[in-house]
Amino acid sequence: MRTHDLSPLYRSTVGFDRLFNLLDPALANDRGDGYPPYNIEKTGEDTYRITLAVAGFTRDELAIEAKDTTLTVTGQKAETQSEEAPSYLYRGIAARGFQRRFALADHVKVEGATLENGLLHIDLQREVPEQLKPRRIEIATPGTAKAIGQAA
Template sequence: MRNFDLAPLYRATVGFDRIADLMDRALVGDAAPTYPPYNIEKTAENSYRISIAVAGFAPEDLAVEVKDTTLHITARKAPETVERTYLHRGIATRAFERKFALADHVKVSGAIHEHGMLHIDLVRETPEALKPRRIEIARGDVRTVEATVSEPIDA
């Protein structure tokens, strides 16, 4: 396996620590947890949905939180009060914690628990200051300058 040195990236940039940290985590090669299974879907131009299989968990057993730019999903099943004897137990209800790094300006717009799935809807809300805008170019001739001073110009 190759090792990448990201030190030059840290020396040559300012304010990109988060991107370097994401790359560092991606290159470490830790085995990503496989429980519970999930999907990430792009539902529109600026919206996404994370769907997590949470069979056996009630909505009150689940927690969805956003801390800084990380989405945390945790599940803690309350201990069963009734003693059961399973012949086969294939539905895992073990506790889990799943984390997703969110890009800038991505917000959680809602979460719903239905049919054994937890759906978390996300939307990218670009601030007005970052959206492209057209800048009007004024003419440098005297006539236009006089017109803007003396009378409004119809657009």
Template sequence: MRHFDLSPLYRSTVGFDRLANILEQVSLAEGQASYPPYNIEKTGENAYRITIAVAGFADGELNVEAREGQLVVTGRKAEAEGETKRNYLHRGIATRAFERRFQLADHVRAKDAVTENGLLHIDLVREVPEALKPRRIEIATKNTIEAKPEAAEA
């Protein structure tokens, strides 16, 4: 596994510390297990969908939270009262507890989440505020700049 020293990035940039933190988290996440498996797809110009395989989990055993620029999905199997302990000969469907984190880009928020056929679908949308969208700035000529002070005096 490779480890990158990001300290030169911190010294030579201003305001990019979040980018460096994201890169650091990605390098740490490489060593983590890939349970549960998931897909990330782009469903529109500003729409995305995360699909996580959650076979064996009921809706009440799953939790989806958006906090501090991250989407955190957790699954905890509830202890069933009165259920007898099963003796498995082979157990291929994992139902162990999990926590999966996804780093969200700026202005991306979770719109909704739904389970279907053992899959958890989380729809995301990117909503850029009007103040941050590109806008055209008119270029004034020298004549229009000189004419403005005269109009103010009149």
């Protein structure tokens, strides 16, 4: 198990709190639990898809919550109160509950989610506000200078 101490960086930096808040949980994740397995793919210039393998879970047993820059996917199997509960000789399909968290970058929004063939697909879209997008500034010649943002 690898551990990294970031405390020397805290003493010598100012204004990087958000970066350290993202690094701390990633480095402190000692669970090492890979359940459920997942993929993160880039499907376009500003679109992404997270796919989780949630075989055996129904739509009602899954919950997706996006809060600030954290996406949380939770799965909780419904309790079965059946008198004829199966007697397993071998049980290789996990039926345990889970909670998987993903840190989202600024301006990334959840577009939707679908469940098909045991795979939960969560589609994400990065929407950068207009004021944060790069813009071209024209260089004027002396005597014809215009204020930035002035209509032509």
